[in-house]
Amino acid sequence: MKWTRVAIVAAAAVLLSGCTLVKTNPRPISIAPATVPFGLLDPTIPFTNQLTVTFAERTIYFVNPQGQLVGLRRLLPTPHTLAEVLDVMTAGPTSAEASNGIATYVPTVVRINQATLHDGVGYVDVSSVFLSLSPVGRQRAAAQIVMTADAAGATKGVRLTVAQQPYSATLPNGRTVAVLTPTDVSYLVQR
Amino acid sequence: MQRRSLRLRLILSFGFGALVLTTVLSSTIYVGVRHVLQTEQNATDLRQAFDTASIIRSTLSTAPLTLNQQVSAIEKDSGSIVVLITNGQTIGPTTTYPPYLLTPDVMTTVSGIAAVTQTKLSEGAPWYVVGIPVPAVATQVYELFPLTQVANSLHSLVVLLIVASLLASIMGFAGGAFVSFRTVRPLRQVAEAAGRILEGDLSARVPEFGTGLEVSRLGSTFNAMVQQLADRLERDARFASDVTHELRSPLTGLAMAASMLEREKESLSPAGQESLGIVVADLTIFRNLVEDLLEMARIDAGAADYALEDVRAVKLVQRCVTASTRRLDSREPVLSIAEGLDDVLITVDRRRFERVIANLFDNATKYADGITHIAMKRDGDTFVLDIDDSGAGIAVDQRDAIFERFYRGSAAHDRGSVQGTGIGLALVREHLSAIGGSIEALEAPSGGARFRLTLPLAKEPA
Numbered sequence: 104m105k106w107t108r109v110a111i112v113a114a115a116a117v118l119l120s121g122c123t124l125v126k127t128n129p130r131p132i133s134i135a136p137a138t139v140p141f142g143l144l145d146p147t148i149p150f151t152n153q154l155t156v157t158f159a160e161r162t163i164y165f166v167n168p169q170g171q172l173v174g175l176r177r178l179l180p181t182p183h184t185l186a187e188v189l190d191v192m193t194a195g196p197t198s199a200e201a202s203n204g205i206a207t208y209v210p211t212v213v214r215i216n217q218a219t220l221h222d223g224v225g226y227v228d229v230s231s232v233f234l235s236l237s238p239v240g241r242q243r244a245a246a247q248i249v250m251t252a253d254a255a256g257a258t259k260g261v262r263l264t265v266a267q268q269p270y271s272a273t274l275p276n277g278r279t280v281a282v283l284t285p286t287d288v289s290y291l292v293q294r
Numbered sequence: 295m296q297r298r299s300l301r302l303r304l305i306l307s308f309g310f311g312a313l314v315l316t317t318v319l320s321s322t323i324y325v326g327v328r329h330v331l332q333t334e335q336n337a338t339d340l341r342q343a344f345d346t347a348s349i350i351r352s353t354l355s356t357a358p359l360t361l362n363q364q365v366s367a368i369e370k371d372s373g374s375i376v377v378l379i380t381n382g383q384t385i386g387p388t389t390t391y392p393p394y395l396l397t398p399d400v401m402t403t404v405s406g407i408a409a410v411t412q413t414k415l416s417e418g419a420p421w422y423v424v425g426i427p428v429p430a431v432a433t434q435v436y437e438l439f440p441l442t443q444v445a446n447s448l449h450s451l452v453v454l455l456i457v458a459s460l461l462a463s464i465m466g467f468a469g470g471a472f473v474s475f476r477t478v479r480p481l482r483q484v485a486e487a488a489g490r491i492l493e494g495d496l497s498a499r500v501p502e503f504g505t506g507l508e509v510s511r512l513g514s515t516f517n518a519m520v521q522q523l524a525d526r527l528e529r530d531a532r533f534a535s536d537v538t539h540e541l542r543s544p545l546t547g548l549a550m551a552a553s554m555l556e557r558e559k560e561s562l563s564p565a566g567q568e569s570l571g572i573v574v575a576d577l578t579i580f581r582n583l584v585e586d587l588l589e590m591a592r593i594d595a596g597a598a599d600y601a602l603e604d605v606r607a608v609k610l611v612q613r614c615v616t617a618s619t620r621r622l623d624s625r626e627p628v629l630s631i632a633e634g635l636d637d638v639l640i641t642v643d644r645r646r647f648e649r650v651i652a653n654l655f656d657n658a659t660k661y662a663d664g665i666t667h668i669a670m671k672r673d674g675d676t677f678v679l680d681i682d683d684s685g686a687g688i689a690v691d692q693r694d695a696i697f698e699r700f701y702r703g704s705a706a707h708d709r710g711s712v713q714g715t716g717i718g719l720a721l722v723r724e725h726l727s728a729i730g731g732s733i734e735a736l737e738a739p740s741g742g743a744r745f746r747l748t749l750p751l752a753k754e755p756a
Contacts, residue, residue: 124328125332126329127413128411131399131403132412136408141344141347141351143348143351143427144429146429146430148351154355154430155429155430155432156354158380160381176383178385198387
């Protein structure tokens with residue numbers, strides 16, 4: 104009996120010493136605010152004029168597996184410009200979105216050189232790579248830009264330039280327009 | 295309860311003692327090393343997380359579009375996973391991460407503007423989670439650090455400590471075996487010597503022990519005790535021998551006088567004749583007792599000279615039986631002689647063998663109505679003689695004791711007889727033992743006692 108107890112104690116000690124290699128915490132351990140460096144817990148950014156960054160949701164259009172334009176929500180620091188919104192679009196879908204079949208008609212090689220907004224019209228200049236796309240590809244890429252710009256305030260349409268050169272968009276019915284409106288490209292948007 | 299041997303207990307004590315000690319020591323080492331390794335790693339990771347949060351804040355406030363590149367670069371450099379949550383949504387490049395790490399406990403605490411840490415397991419792998427709220431950019435920064443290296447180091451340490459513990463235990467068992475051998479050997483020698491003394495060998499001694507003061511003292515004390523015992527027994531034997539010798543002369547005179555009176559007993563009155571009969575009978579018992587005591591004293595003193603000779607076993611037994619039946623005026627027992635025994639020789643002292651048979655006949659006459667059957671046979675190199683009586687037999691627990699000196703069994707008490715001296719069977723055993731034989735008491739098929747005598751056959755002439 105005595106030896107049995109000794110063996111049990113020894114076995115328990117061996118087991119206890121090896122059962123958890125790394126000591127874990129059942130609950131989170133709070134860090135004292137005074138020990139958090141760089142003023143990370145401050146409500147404003149130190150050494151600035153009370154600067155803070157807030158975020159606002161914006162709709163960025165991408166392409167669903169059926170080839171239709173679909174708006175996805177993105178958090179963007181405010182304030183932000185039309186160019187910054189379009190930059191998020193050209194960055195493409197996230198890896199999680201891509202794994203769900205979300206794609207883009209605007210290749211990442213196409214850069215937004217300039218984007219401004221006046222009286223509800225967006226003035227967007229893209230890099231010359233845009234012209235290397237097929238006619239249909241250009242129609243679809245332009246539609247994605249127009250819908251994203253519309254969500255960012257360019258509700259009256261977008262006037263596109265390619266490398267500072269005027270660009271007339273061709274509609275599916277063959278008509279060419281200087282300002283491409285959301286209505287013109289609505290046929291590509293998911294209903 | 296079964297008692298374990300002292301040696302086994304010593305070996306187990308050393309072995310398990312070493313195991314327990316090394317286990318405790320190993321556990322202490324393990325806990326200490328784990329604390330140091332984990333504390334240092336956590337401190338490094340925490341500093342890294344603060345740096346990451348600072349970089350994220352700068353990036354979001356100055357160049358938010360480079361956030362993904364910044365986060366990817368951080369993850370690549372530190373091997374961690376950076377998760378950014380703003381307004382309940384994940385921003386940045388990392389949207390998937392190991393499960394069970396960002397628990398509601400952690401996220402609630404961080405959203406309450408408190409930095410936290412937690413070490414947790416995710417699918418068996420340990421992770422160190424740091425959550426830092428950065429209110430200036432309305433973002434919670436979580437950095438998840440894998441603790442794989444620490445776990446691997448600790449695993450190696452555990453294996454090393456287990457191997458060391460097992461080796462120490464094996465050495466403990468070996469040490470226990472060595473110490474127990476050194477400790478128990480003197481005790482075993484003492485037990486062997488005590489056993490020899492129990493069998494009557496008073497010359498048995500233990501060797502000088504050089505294994506320690508206590509054990510050495512045990513040996514010397516034991517030898518002194520045995521020597522004292524032997525001296526006392528020798529003195530007692532000499533005293534008994536002297537007394538017996540002194541009694542012999544007057545006893546002889548008494549016997550001669552009684553013999554003379556017996557020749558003239560016709561001239562005595564009836565009461566005188568009865569008294570003379572009692573005196574003669576008691577003198578006979580007394581003389582037998584004195585003779586037996588003298589014989590015993592000679593045996594004890596090693597002065598009993600045995601005149602050994604080779605004799606035909608069957609004829610010797612037959613002659614002894616005839617002499618005893620005539621002396622006791624009893625009926626002749628049935629003799630069963632196995633075939634081929636006629637020429638079998640045994641080496642005995644003829645006179646003492648006759649005394650052995652006579653004593654057995656006397657014993658049977660006194661306590662069991664005489665000998666009824668005697669069987670002789672050969673068993674290998676021994677001559678076996680079974681002598682049965684018609685008594686009530688001998689109880690199992692008395693079958694060894696009846697050969698002790700002055701032992702009087704239940705039969706003697708039951709009969710209320712005072713005729714026996716209590717040394718007749720003791721002499722039988724001593725005589726047989728002196729010529730290499732033995733005797734044991736058994737149960738006869740008839741229910742009486744059976745005395746089985748075993749004698750070695752005479753050696754064939756070379």
